[in-house]
Amino acid sequence: xxxxxxxxxxxxxxxxxxxxxxxxxxxxxxxxxxxxxxxxxxxxxxxxxxxxxxxxxxxxxxxxxxxxxxxxxxxxxxxxxxxxxxxxxxxxxxxxxxxxxxxxxxxxxxxxxxxxxxxxxxxxxxxxxxxxxxxxxxxxxxxxxxxxxxxxxxxxxxxxxxxxxxxxxxxxxxxxxxxxxxxxxxxxxxxxxxxxxxxxxxxxxxxxxxxxxxxxxxxxxxxxxxxxxxxxxxxx
Amino acid sequence: xxxxxxxxxxxxxxxxxxxxxxxxxxxxxxxxxxxxxxxxxxxxxxxxxxxxxxxxxxxxxxxxxxxxxxxxxxxxxxxxxxxxxxxxxxxxxxxxxxxxxxxxxxxxxxxxxxxxxxxxxxxxxxxxxxxxxxxxxxxxxxxxxxxxxxxxxxxxxxxxxxxxxxxxxxxxxxxxxxxxxxxxxxxxxxxxxxxxxxxxxxxxxxxxxxxxxxxxxxxxxxxxxxxxxxxxxxxxxxxxxxxxxxxxxxxxxxxxxx
Amino acid sequence: xxxxxxxxxxxxxxxxxxxxxxxxxxxxxxxxxxxxxxxxxxxxxxxxxxxxxxxxxxxxxxxxxxxxxxxxxxxxxxxxxxxxxxxxxxxxxxxxxxxxxxxxxxxxxxxxxxxxxxxxxxxxxxxxxxxxxxxxxxxxxxxxxxxxxxxxxxxxxxxxxxxxxxxxxxxxxxxxxxxxxxxxxxxxxxxxxxxxxxxxxxxxxxxxxxxxxxxxxxxxxxxxxxxxxxxxxxxxxxxxxxxxxxxxxxxxxxxxxxxxxxxxxxxxxxxxxxxxxxxxxxxxxxxxxxxxxx
Numbered sequence: 001x002x003x004x005x006x007x008x009x010x011x012x013x014x015x016x017x018x019x020x021x022x023x024x025x026x027x028x029x030x031x032x033x034x035x036x037x038x039x040x041x042x043x044x045x046x047x048x049x050x051x052x053x054x055x056x057x058x059x060x061x062x063x064x065x066x067x068x069x070x071x072x073x074x075x076x077x078x079x080x081x082x083x084x085x086x087x088x089x090x091x092x093x094x095x096x097x098x099x100x101x102x103x104x105x106x107x108x109x110x111x112x113x114x115x116x117x118x119x120x121x122x123x124x125x126x127x128x129x130x131x132x133x134x135x136x137x138x139x140x141x142x143x144x145x146x147x148x149x150x151x152x153x154x155x156x157x158x159x160x161x162x163x164x165x166x167x168x169x170x171x172x173x174x175x176x177x178x179x180x181x182x183x184x185x186x187x188x189x190x191x192x193x194x195x196x197x198x199x200x201x202x203x204x205x206x207x208x209x210x211x212x213x214x215x216x217x218x219x220x221x222x223x224x225x226x227x228x229x230x231x232x233x234x235x236x
Numbered sequence: 237x238x239x240x241x242x243x244x245x246x247x248x249x250x251x252x253x254x255x256x257x258x259x260x261x262x263x264x265x266x267x268x269x270x271x272x273x274x275x276x277x278x279x280x281x282x283x284x285x286x287x288x289x290x291x292x293x294x295x296x297x298x299x300x301x302x303x304x305x306x307x308x309x310x311x312x313x314x315x316x317x318x319x320x321x322x323x324x325x326x327x328x329x330x331x332x333x334x335x336x337x338x339x340x341x342x343x344x345x346x347x348x349x350x351x352x353x354x355x356x357x358x359x360x361x362x363x364x365x366x367x368x369x370x371x372x373x374x375x376x377x378x379x380x381x382x383x384x385x386x387x388x389x390x391x392x393x394x395x396x397x398x399x400x401x402x403x404x405x406x407x408x409x410x411x412x413x414x415x416x417x418x419x420x421x422x423x424x425x426x427x428x429x430x431x432x433x434x435x436x437x438x439x440x441x442x443x444x445x446x447x448x449x450x451x452x453x454x455x456x457x458x459x460x461x462x463x464x465x466x467x468x469x470x471x472x473x474x475x476x477x478x479x480x481x482x483x484x485x486x487x488x489x490x491x492x493x494x
Numbered sequence: 495x496x497x498x499x500x501x502x503x504x505x506x507x508x509x510x511x512x513x514x515x516x517x518x519x520x521x522x523x524x525x526x527x528x529x530x531x532x533x534x535x536x537x538x539x540x541x542x543x544x545x546x547x548x549x550x551x552x553x554x555x556x557x558x559x560x561x562x563x564x565x566x567x568x569x570x571x572x573x574x575x576x577x578x579x580x581x582x583x584x585x586x587x588x589x590x591x592x593x594x595x596x597x598x599x600x601x602x603x604x605x606x607x608x609x610x611x612x613x614x615x616x617x618x619x620x621x622x623x624x625x626x627x628x629x630x631x632x633x634x635x636x637x638x639x640x641x642x643x644x645x646x647x648x649x650x651x652x653x654x655x656x657x658x659x660x661x662x663x664x665x666x667x668x669x670x671x672x673x674x675x676x677x678x679x680x681x682x683x684x685x686x687x688x689x690x691x692x693x694x695x696x697x698x699x700x701x702x703x704x705x706x707x708x709x710x711x712x713x714x715x716x717x718x719x720x721x722x723x724x725x726x727x728x729x730x731x732x733x734x735x736x737x738x739x740x741x742x743x744x745x746x747x748x749x750x751x752x753x754x755x756x757x758x759x760x761x762x763x764x765x766x767x768x769x770x771x772x773x774x775x776x777x778x779x780x781x782x783x784x785x786x787x788x
Contacts, residue, residue, distance in 0.1 A: 017482035018489060059471055061478040084457040084471035085266055106424035120435070317642045324646075339629075339650070343657055346650045353653065354646025360656055360722040382657050 002071065004094075004172050004204050005057070006033040010066030010080070012049070012056060013230075025230035026052050030066065032223055036172070039195060039205040039218050044225040050208045053225065054175045056080075057206070058097045059087040070094060070173065092120055095173040098166030100181055102150060102158040110153070111136065111146040114164040121169065128168075135164040139190055155182040167194055174198060176207030180214050192217045240302060242267050242408060242440050248287050248297030250280075256464035257283035261297070263459065263469065267407065268438045272455035272472065274445060274487070280464035281444045282412060288442065289329060289410045290319055301408075324351050328401030328409035332416040334393035337400070338385045344371060344396055345381040351404045370399040374429060391422035395429065402433065409434075411443045415450055427453050448491055452476055460484050500586035505552040511535055515553035515708070519699060522710035527672030528640070529623050534706040544577055545703030547600050547619035554615060554699070555581065555598055560588045562596035567604035567745065567762035574602075591765050603666075605687040607744050607766040610696035612713055618681045620702040623709060625669045625679040645677050648720055656725055665730065671718045672711055680717075686729045686745045691717040734759045737779040739770035 010030040015023050027049040034040050042050040055061040057068055059079055068079040072094045077086055091097070096117070108116075111132050118128035136146055139160040145153065150161045159182050166174065176195075180188045188211065195218045198205060209215040215222075241264035250257035258280040265271055273281045286292035288299055290311050300308045304326065311319060323329070331337040338347050348367040349357075357363050368378050374395035376388075385393050394414065401409060414430065415423040431454055434441055443454055451458055451472060458475045460468040460483070468481045479485045505512070511533075518532035537545040555561065561581055565573040569591040577600060578589050590596050593606040600617040610616060626636045629647045639647065648669050655662045668685035672678045680691060681700060691698060691711060698711040711717060721727035735742045737758040744766065746759040758779055761767035771780075 014478075015480075017485050055477065058473075060473045062470075062474055062480065084474075085269060087471055088456050107428045316638075320642060320644065342629075342650055342654055345657055346653045349653055350646055350650050353649040354644065358649070358721075358723050360653060361724050363653065364657070 002036045002202075003033050004036060004071040005206065006067075006069040007031060007053075007057070008067045008069065010053075010056065010068060011064040012052060012061065013064055027225070027228040028230045030228045034173070034204040034206050036202040036204050037199050038220045039199060039207065041215055041219040041222050042206065042208050042225050043222040044229075048225045048229055050225050051177060054097070054177050054206065054208065058091070058095065058175055092117075094171055095175065096166050096169055096171035097175045098163055098177065098179045100159070100178045102162040102165075106151065107149050109147045110141070110150045110161050113150060113161055114168055117165060117169045131168055132164065135168055136160070138194070139164055140187060156184065156187070159183060160187060163191060163194070167198070170201070170203075172203060174203055174205045174207075176205060176209075178208050178210060180209065180211055188214055240306075241265060242302050243288070244298075244300040244308065245288055246298050246300070248284070248294045248299065250283050250287050250292065250294045256280070258287065258294075258461070258464045261287075261466055263466075265408075265440050265442065267440050269457065270434055270439075270441045270443060270455045272443045272445060272451035272458045273461060274448060274451050274458060275461035276446055276487075279461040281446075281461045283464070284461065285410055285412055285442060285444045289327070290323070291329075304407075324354055325404045326406050326408065328398075328406045330394075330397055330401055330409065330411040330414050332413040334385065334390070334397045337397045338393060340386050341384060343382045343384055344376065344388070347385065347396060347400050348403050351400065355404065366403060370403050371396075373433070374399040375425075389422075390418055391426060394418065394426055398430065398433070402437065402439075405437070407440060409439050409441045411441060411445075413445055413447075414443065415445070415447065423450075430454060448476060448488065460487065499584055504557075504585055505555050505581070506538075506584040507535065507549065507552045511549075512553040515549055518708045519550065519553065519710065522699070522708050523697070523712050525676070526711055526715050527670075527676030527678040527709060529707040529709045531706055532708050534703045537703065539576070539580075541704040542621065543573060544600070544602060544619035546701030546705075546708070547602070547617050547703075548577060548580070548701075549703060550617050550699050550701035550708060551581065551598060551600050552585070554617075555585055555587060557585075557587065559597045560590050560595055562590050562593060562599045562765075563601075564599065564604060564606070564763075564765075565602045567606075567747070568764045570764065592769070593763075593765050601683075603682050603684075604745070604762060605683060605690045607741075607761070607763045608769075609690075610694060612695040614696040616694075616696050616698045618683070618698065618700045620679070620681040620700045620707070621704070623679055623681075623700065623702040623705050623707040625667075625677050640676060643675070645671075648677055649722070652720060652722065652725075656722070662721065662725055662727070668727075669720050671720060673715050674718075677720070678709060678711075678717075684730065684745060685719065685727075688717070688719045688727075689729065693717075732759065736761045736767060736770075736777050738777045739767045739775045740777040741767065741770055741775065 007030050011028050012026040013023050015021060052061060056063050063080045066080060070077045070079055070090055072090050077090055111129060114132035115128035118131060119125055141157060141160050150158050163179050180191050192214055243265040245261055245263050248261045249259045261284055273284060275281045287294040299311045301311055302308050345364060345367040348370050349363040352363050352366060368381060371378060371381060376392055376395060385396055415426055445451055455472045458472040459466050462483050468475055468484045476488055479488045515532055518530045522530045537548055539545060563574040563578040565571040581587055582589055593608045598615050602619045624636055626639060626647055629651055630636050652662050655664055666684045667679055667682045668688055670678055670680055670688060680688060693714055695713055697713055700709045719727040732746045736746060738760050741761055745762045747762045749758050749760055751757055
């Protein structure tokens with residue numbers, strides 16, 4: 001089985017220059033990999049660095065040391081050292097991200113927000129829209145909302161738009177940052193089914209799920225992030 | 237991915253006497269890429285923009301541009317005629333103040349059509365049709381085509397300026413605080429429009445702004461300037477989510493949260 | 495007295511000034527349509543009265559020349575009469591109202607109807623020589639535009655005309671491209687006269703006194719009026735013939751006869767009209783069996 005994501009010896013800390021340059025270690029010596037068709041869930045108490053790991057993988061956080069290797073169109077790319085242009089290309093083609101919060105763009109209709117990643121990959125606009133409509137219907141987003149910009153939607157509605165946007169592409173790697181946080185039971189089940197479908201399709205997924213039931217349903221294995229905690233290292 | 241950059245900036249410095257305008261700036265820009273240059277007033281971002289866009293001669297350094305024939309030319313070693321031709325065909329420049337980029341006393345249609353006429357279009361009907369199309373794309377209604385920009389609101393003027401720049405299908409657009417001086421609601425509309433056009437047309441753009449929200453929304457990559465130096469440079473998300481330099485951290489932490 | 499003034503210094507200007515202006519003229523002829531700066535002098539008449547044309551004429555006129563001066567096509571208007579008198583006084587040259595007899599014709603606002611010959615020079619009085627001026631106020635910029643042949647702006651002006659009036663409404667000072675290179679303002683002549691400039695046998699010189707510019711169209715030079723493919727350049731046409739001489743296809747002036755709407759159209763070129771009448775042509779108003787007599 002292919003392993004499109006390998007994280008090796010990654011260290012991360014924040015230096016707070018506005019607070020006299022104090023250095024806050026986040027994670028030390030992170031090592032793991034995710035195989036195709038596998039969903040790995042990051043576990044451990046909050047504040048232990050789960051979100052930070054996702055953000056490093058997606059390029060939003062820089063890393064102090066180590067490698068984040070991604071199989072990008074049969075080339076191995078190290079996200080930790082890649083230039084911005086490469087990271088953007090990886091995001092467009094290989095690695096998707098579903099965050100807790102939707103960064104809304106003013107005036108763009110929900111259905112276009114969802115269709116955008118496909119359009120960006122060169123898929124024709126109406127085809128992309130059809131796919132988007134299918135996903136929004138599956139996630140039970142009321143049809144009358146589709147043509148409205150999501151800025152004024154409720155948390156749950158925004159999140160469903162966000163999930164649809166994240167799941168619409170055929171990215172080989174998906175990062176899921178609490179995608180079910182503000183969803184009701186019905187929609188949580190829909191998301192669980194969608195994740196299962198992605199597994200079938202051979203997508204490698206890495207996620208954070210606080211909801212026990214969902215976690216049980218989707219996780220192939222749980223990776224305890226406390227193992228990478230620098231505090232633990234100091235204590236030991 | 238395209239393997240050749242569109243623009244190569246190497247060692248560009250500009251001194252005003254002993255004062256630094258900008259110092260030793262290096263970067264490359266690829267087709268379809270949007271670069272934001274951020275920093276406070278006086279940080280040298282506009283000086284840098286003017287140096288790159290050949291509006292200001294840098295003290296040292298070179299700016300190379302890949303012409304449509306695929307060859308790189310050093311912009312400071314081509315003739316003024318070629319440079320001006322480049323600026324009104326393959327480049328666009330969107331000024332903060334639309335009055336600097338528009339002809340305020342000729343109609344909207346002629347403002348958009350001017351570049352076409354400058355490159356030799358001599359068919360009134362076709363020029364007008366193209367102008368009408370472009371006004372539509374920047375959401376100015378066709379019945380305003382014969383009105384002068386003097387009669388337009390600030391947001392409309394800015395959109396007209398954008399249409400005027402994009403009508404010749406440029407590959408590179410420079411924007412100097414494109415949303416400066418506009419109401420917030422008008423800003424949002426303009427940003428959305430620019431974002432859509434940049435995506436649809438696959439434009440490369442260099443956007444100077446002091447507004448980090450503008451940079452986040454429009455740009456892929458970001459350069460932070462302070463006292464004429466580029467102090468931080470990287471993926472826009474990375475610079476804003478994980479700023480490394482003290483000044484960038486200050487800048488990011490100074491954003492007002494709504 | 496008159497002879498003395500002409501002897502003291504022929505044609506008013508001192509010799510150094512005339513040489514300076516001749517150099518400018520030579521340069522202008524060498525670069526058709528290009529505006530050559532020159533050190534325009536104070537003349538004993540106000541700006542706007544043809545000081546540029548007068549200086550050009552004064553610099554090229556010789557004792558053997560025969561001068562004709564027209565204003566709006568007429569030899570007998572104030573401006574024409576006073577400039578003609580000026581040169582009679584300061585150069586003691588022969589003057590004429592007949593186009594065919596003149597060697598130098600100084601003009602304001604018209605080109606004579608009769609075809610000019612290569613033995614003749616046409617001197618235009620020019621108020622504003624820069625065709626780009628009303629579109630681009632900066633002289634540094636207009637010079638650069640000429641130098642780099644950036645003439646898109648000229649068409650912007652024509653575009654505006656069509657957008658506002660449905661056609662190119664500019665009827666005088668209609669911009670032309672000279673010898674395929676420089677765009678030139680032909681001075682406020684009606685566009686009716688533009689085709690006469692094209693491949694003219696006569697040398698055409700333009701002088702702008704206040705703006706201190708001289709430019710030229712050498713004989714047999716291409717002069718093309720700017721236009722659009724779908725709005726081609728066309729000259730004015732007149733439904734009537736000249737009321738006095740019956741001429742057709744010439745530029746006519748409208749003359750209001752009374753306050754009850756009576757009007758007539760007559761040749762703007764007075765010499766042309768008189769010449770035709772001398773040769774027996776008669777217009778409607780002078781016809782012997784005129785019903786209008788009632």
